[in-house]
Amino acid sequence: MAATTQCAICQKKKSRRDCPGIRNSICAPCCGAEREVTVDCPLDCVYLREARRHEWERMPPPQELPFPEIEVSDGFLAEHEHLIGQIGFRLLRHALDNPKTTDHDIQAAMGKLIRTFETLSSGIYYESLPEEGSQIGVFREVKKFLDEYQEQEKKRGALALPKEEDVIRSLVFLSRLAAVHSNRRARGRAFVDFLRHTFPETSAPKEESRLIFPGR
Numbered sequence: 001m002a003a004t005t006q007c008a009i010c011q012k013k014k015s016r017r018d019c020p021g022i023r024n025s026i027c028a029p030c031c032g033a034e035r036e037v038t039v040d041c042p043l044d045c046v047y048l049r050e051a052r053r054h055e056w057e058r059m060p061p062p063q064e065l066p067f068p069e070i071e072v073s074d075g076f077l078a079e080h081e082h083l084i085g086q087i088g089f090r091l092l093r094h095a096l097d098n099p100k101t102t103d104h105d106i107q108a109a110m111g112k113l114i115r116t117f118e119t120l121s122s123g124i125y126y127e128s129l130p131e132e133g134s135q136i137g138v139f140r141e142v143k144k145f146l147d148e149y150q151e152q153e154k155k156r157g158a159l160a161l162p163k164e165e166d167v168i169r170s171l172v173f174l175s176r177l178a179a180v181h182s183n184r185r186a187r188g189r190a191f192v193d194f195l196r197h198t199f200p201e202t203s204a205p206k207e208e209s210r211l212i213f214p215g216r
C-alpha cells in the first residue's frame with residue numbers, strides 16, 4: 001500500500017499531486033524540478049499554470065537578444081504587423097498540432113530560417129536545415145507559410161511583396177519574443193503559451209492583433 005503513495009519520480013517522498021505529464025502521482029519538489037525539464041507538461045496542467053505566474057516574476061531577462069546586429073524598428077513592426085502575426089499564428093498552430101515542439105525547437109528553427117533567408121538575399125538559396133526532427137518540422141512549416149504568403153500577396157495584387165530583409169526582420173522579432181518568453185527549461189513551452197494567449201485558439205489573427213515587444 002505504501003508504494004502507491006510514493007512519488008513516482010523520486011520514489012522517496014510522499015506523492016502530493018497527480019501529474020498529467022507522466023500520468024502518475026508525484027511530490028511537489030519533483031514537480032518543481034522536473035516540470036518541462038524531463039516531463040512533457042500539458043499546457044493546461046494546473047500546477048504548470050500556477051508555476052507560470054511565478055516564472056514571470058523570477059525570470060531574469062536574457063543577457064543578449066538573438067541577432068543583435070539586426071535592427072528592428074518600431075516603424076518596421078507597425079508596417080509588418082500582419083506578416084509577423086501570421087507567422088506567429090502558424091508557429092502556434094504547428095506547436096499545438098505537434099505537442100513535442102518546445103520553445104527551444106522554435107528558437108533553433110527560427111535561427112536557421114534567418115540564416116537561410118540571409119543567403120537568399122545574397123542571391124543564392126542555401127537551406128540551413130536544423131538537425132533535429134521537431135526543429136525541421138518548425139522550419140518547414142514556416143518556410144511553407146512564407147512561400148504561400150508571397151503567392152497570396154502576388155494574387156492579391158499587392159504593390160510591394162515582402163522582401164527577404166523584411167522576412168528576416170520579422171523572424172528576428174519573433175526570435176526575440178521567444179527568447180524573452182522562454183523559461184529556458186529543456187522541454188519548456190512558455191513561449192508557446194504566450195502565443196496561445198496572443199492568438200486565442202482556432203481563430204486566425206486579425207489585422208489589429210497586436211504583438212507587444214517586451215522591453216528593448
Ligand SMILES: [Zn+2]
Pocket residue numbers: 007008009010011012013026027028029030031
Ligand atoms: Zn518526488
